[in-house]
Amino acid sequence: MGIAFVLALTPGIALAQPFAALLGIAFVVALVLDVASGPVRDAVVVARIVPAHLGLRRPVHLRYRIENRSGRAVRVALLEAPMRTVAVNEEETIAWVPARSSVEVEVPALAIARGSDAFGRVYFSYENAIGLLRRRAIAELPERIRVYPDLSAVERYGSLHVRNRLVEAGLRRMRMRGAGTEFESVRDYTDGDAFRAIDWKASARRGRLMVVQREIERSQDVMMLIDCGRLMTARIGDQRKLDYAITAGLSLASIASLASDRVGVVAFARDILVARSPRSTASSIRALTDAICDVEPRFEESDYARAFRYVSTHLHRRALVVLFSDVIDPVAQSTVLAELGSLAKRHVVLCVFMNDAAVAHVLERQPNSEADRYRLDVAVGLAHERTVAARMLERTGIDVVDAPAAKLSIAAIDEYLRIKARGLL
Numbered sequence: 001m002g003i004a005f006v007l008a009l010t011p012g013i014a015l016a017q018p019f020a021a022l023l024g025i026a027f028v029v030a031l032v033l034d035v036a037s038g039p040v041r042d043a044v045v046v047a048r049i050v051p052a053h054l055g056l057r058r059p060v061h062l063r064y065r066i067e068n069r070s071g072r073a074v075r076v077a078l079l080e081a082p083m084r085t086v087a088v089n090e091e092e093t094i095a096w097v098p099a100r101s102s103v104e105v106e107v108p109a110l111a112i113a114r115g116s117d118a119f120g121r122v123y124f125s126y127e128n129a130i131g132l133l134r135r136r137a138i139a140e141l142p143e144r145i146r147v148y149p150d151l152s153a154v155e156r157y158g159s160l161h162v163r164n165r166l167v168e169a170g171l172r173r174m175r176m177r178g179a180g181t182e183f184e185s186v187r188d189y190t191d192g193d194a195f196r197a198i199d200w201k202a203s204a205r206r207g208r209l210m211v212v213q214r215e216i217e218r219s220q221d222v223m224m225l226i227d228c229g230r231l232m233t234a235r236i237g238d239q240r241k242l243d244y245a246i247t248a249g250l251s252l253a254s255i256a257s258l259a260s261d262r263v264g265v266v267a268f269a270r271d272i273l274v275a276r277s278p279r280s281t282a283s284s285i286r287a288l289t290d291a292i293c294d295v296e297p298r299f300e301e302s303d304y305a306r307a308f309r310y311v312s313t314h315l316h317r318r319a320l321v322v323l324f325s326d327v328i329d330p331v332a333q334s335t336v337l338a339e340l341g342s343l344a345k346r347h348v349v350l351c352v353f354m355n356d357a358a359v360a361h362v363l364e365r366q367p368n369s370e371a372d373r374y375r376l377d378v379a380v381g382l383a384h385e386r387t388v389a390a391r392m393l394e395r396t397g398i399d400v401v402d403a404p405a406a407k408l409s410i411a412a413i414d415e416y417l418r419i420k421a422r423g424l425l
Contacts, residue, residue, distance in 0.1 A: 039070030078124035221319035229302030245324035
């Protein structure tokens, strides 16, 4: 700019021409020095460090290690390539790196979509202290990642609180003489003990009558049915309904595993997408998480009859069946009621629906315009449909949870603990 300004004065001021020439020569010399002093491309190395766990809508920081192998300090600006699941700060991140050293910088990021994805390129530029020449480069840093559902609801419960709730819910094994199926101990025979409880081998070894004391098996099956059809594609806030359902389902599974309950899952739309039989080990919960983490909603009608038949066929003992769906469509209601009625005769059935907080907000406000009155009319209709659906299900002996999407995980866990506390299984 300085050279251009001086050249602009040269037609009227003759003395400006030498100054313009000197500035031009100085610029060329400085540019040559900039090129000569480098650094060369291989002297700047960028590496990305990704957090071990990425949770949906949980803010994280990506770390970048910038190494300067040259003999001069450099200014580096880097930018992550866009991707589907993670939103990274769109502004360049700038750092000065001393000669023959390295620095680490952090960039805020937010997981905006669930499932598998991969980081790709990092675009960066670097320049020395002269700063006339900016060198651009690309670092190919492919790295597979997986964004998991947000299980912060489990963390909010806290380990101590959860343990107290589980004890209160009666999840400790109840010892009962002569009943139960799981071996607890052997003791001396006393009047009133059942004849069938006598352990003849133990009696022969000890020379007196001994009876087996057993305890009731308190571990039970929990099967989660997750609707992945058309009704679950809608968004509530910044997440889809299916995202909330999967988060709530995995939160409930984590709590159930603390009680040694066996947890399985069936994710379905028109077809069965994922099916896992109930298991109780910690590794099975991780496998269950991996199985449904990448499931996406489909723009198709869900086949509830097929999903319920699958559960009836594969569950051979009484279980808690938890359906995560949003059955407000009248056609879907009739199908679900017909199938759930028979399923509830053998199992404890819990339907978990999520309502839109925006509807509740409209119902609470006083309409002040024609548009407000129209919104209120629509909100009243939707609320009525949900109430009718819930009452119809409850009349068939089915428990219903209808909670705001943001509170769905806590509501589902609370209802699970209530069912356990009442001994409904």
